[in-house]
Amino acid sequence: ATTLGASAAARNRYFGAAIAASKLGDSTYTTILKREFTSVTAENEMKWDATEPSRGVFSYTAGDRILNQAQANGQKVRGHALAWHSQMPGWAQALSGSTLRSAMLNHITQVATHYKGKIHSWDVVNEAFADDGRGSRRDSSLQRTGNDWIEAAFKAARAADPGAKLCYNDYNTDGVNAKSTAVYTMVKDFKARGVPIDCVGFQSHLTDNAPADYQANLQRFADLGVDVQITELDIAGNNQTAAYTAVTKACLAVSRCTGITVWGIRDSDSWRTGTNPLLFDASGNKKAAYTAVLNTL
Numbered sequence: 529a530t531t532l533g534a535s536a537a538a539r540n541r542y543f544g545a546a547i548a549a550s551k552l553g554d555s556t557y558t559t560i561l562k563r564e565f566t567s568v569t570a571e572n573e574m575k576w577d578a579t580e581p582s583r584g585v586f587s588y589t590a591g592d593r594i595l596n597q598a599q600a601n602g603q604k605v606r607g608h609a610l611a612w613h614s615q616m617p618g619w620a621q622a623l624s625g626s627t628l629r630s631a632m633l634n635h636i637t638q639v640a641t642h643y644k645g646k647i648h649s650w651d652v653v654n655e656a657f658a659d660d661g662r663g664s665r666r667d668s669s670l671q672r673t674g675n676d677w678i679e680a681a682f683k684a685a686r687a688a689d690p691g692a693k694l695c696y697n698d699y700n701t702d703g704v705n706a707k708s709t710a711v712y713t714m715v716k717d718f719k720a721r722g723v724p725i726d727c728v729g730f731q732s733h734l735t736d737n738a739p740a741d742y743q744a745n746l747q748r749f750a751d752l753g754v755d756v757q758i759t760e761l762d763i764a765g766n767n768q769t770a771a772y773t774a775v776t777k778a779c780l781a782v783s784r785c786t787g788i789t790v791w792g793i794r795d796s797d798s799w800r801t802g803t804n805p806l807l808f809d810a811s812g813n814k815k816a817a818y819t820a821v822l823n824t825l
């Protein structure tokens with residue numbers, strides 16, 4: 529096939545991009561978006577600060593624009609993210625303890641209900657583990673509501689939208705290391721105790737290379753009985769063509785790897801300013817990494 533989306537579909541997978549509602553009037557951007565991708569993620573528009581700017585006051589305008597545009601283009605939508613220590617609205621940052629816990633659970637219930645039936649996979653909890661090399665939970669106000677905050681979040685999401693796949697999503701979990709092993713242990717425990725979880729997202733904000741054990745890491749999670757997804761792929765530095773090829777091959781080699789999402793379309797759209805980590809240049813031309821991914825799919 530001649531596009532990322534069609535080639536991935538031939539391998540029973542989606543190929544997605546994170547997009548911004550503010551760019552939907554840019555025709556270079558929307559031309560690539562419609563042509564290449566079969567899934568979209570809102571880069572910011574479905575986060576807590578965007579969807580509940582004041583407590584109990586929900587704002588879905590920008591998120592709905594992304595959803596409606598995707599549906600009009602026949603693309604499916606990944607939900608990102610229901611509970612995360614970052615991009616919390618100011619009012620929630622001011623809460624703690626049981627008040628924060630109920631605000632978080634209400635947020636999940638409301639947002640997942642609003643988008644019920646329209647999201648293929650939700651990042652229910654994002655980035656809950658630390659980078660301390662010991663696999664600790666990240667210290668955050670959410671974590672301080674009690675160690676069971678993650679399973680409470682997943683249960684609330686399942687109750688609100690039973691049809692969505694519920695994912696745990698994180699970065700620096702792309703290879704086998706203390707952080708990914710801590711996530712692995714949590715997922716294994718959730719599966720053993722019947723806590724609802726369906727997928728693990730690997731952000732894959734990489735530089736130069738994918739870890740040598742990238743595929744093995746995806747596989748060990750898949751072997752727990754969850755899907756795996758590459759959720760925010762971008763690769764800075766040298767060797768982009770080889771690294772994108774390696775990530776694509778790894779996903780194809782793991783039968784439960786259901787799709788890949790790149791975190792933006794053109795280099796100029798990337799949050800990693802100045803690193804040109806994406807598949808299209810600032811003018812919208814296909815880069816060598818694009819061709820490598822297409823030919824690997």
Ligand code: XIL
Pocket residue numbers: 571572654731760799
């Ligand atoms: C980033 C967005 O790309 C930026 O526009 C925003 O300013 C900050 O967040 N991990 C995630 C994403 O889960 O939500 C982040 O997205 C990138 C890191």
